[in-house]
Amino acid sequence: MDTSSIDQAYQQVQTEFQDVANSIQALAQKLQAAAQAGDANAKEWLLDLKQIALDVKDEQIQVNGLLQTIHGFVDNTNQQYQQQYQQMPQQVVQQMPSGMFGGGGGRGGLLGGFLNSGFGRAMEVGAGIGVGEDLINSIF
Numbered sequence: 402m403d404t405s406s407i408d409q410a411y412q413q414v415q416t417e418f419q420d421v422a423n424s425i426q427a428l429a430q431k432l433q434a435a436a437q438a439g440d441a442n443a444k445e446w447l448l449d450l451k452q453i454a455l456d457v458k459d460e461q462i463q464v465n466g467l468l469q470t471i472h473g474f475v476d477n478t479n480q481q482y483q484q485q486y487q488q489m490p491q492q493v494v495q496q497m498p499s500g501m502f503g504g505g506g507g508r509g510g511l512l513g514g515f516l517n518s519g520f521g522r523a524m525e526v527g528a529g530i531g532v533g534e535d536l537i538n539s540i541f
Contacts, residue, residue, distance in 0.1 A: 411468075414464070418461060421457055425450065425453065425454050425457070428450055429447065429450055429451075429454075432446050432447040432450060433447065
């Protein structure tokens with residue numbers, strides 16, 4: 402799997418989470434309108450929807466935590482490989498496939514490509530996917 406595939410999959414997950422948020426918001430607006438029009442059940446359903454939104458938010462927090470853990474693992478593995486690469490005798494380094502670990506230190510090679518991908522950068526800065534507190538507060 403290459404970094405563009407990872408970025409594409411990450412974008413799809415972000416899009417799906419945004420679709421969920423939009424669906425929750427649309428249903429909340431309908432329920433608010435029904436409640437204002439006097440539907441006694443709509444207020445109760447709105448509270449149920451709020452609980453669903455909070456459950457979705459909790460799930461998204463867990464997904465973000467998992468993605469950040471995976472990113473941290475890859476980053477640590479990359480750093481270990483970079484250290485090992487720098488300590489190898491020069492003759493062994495010359496026999497290795499080009500681009501395997503980078504070579505100039507930093508974030509080169511296979512793992513470095515992953516870490517420098519859109520997904521990798523998003524995880525590094527703590528960017529997440531989610532319904533978010535603002536959306537929940539704006540709906541309810």
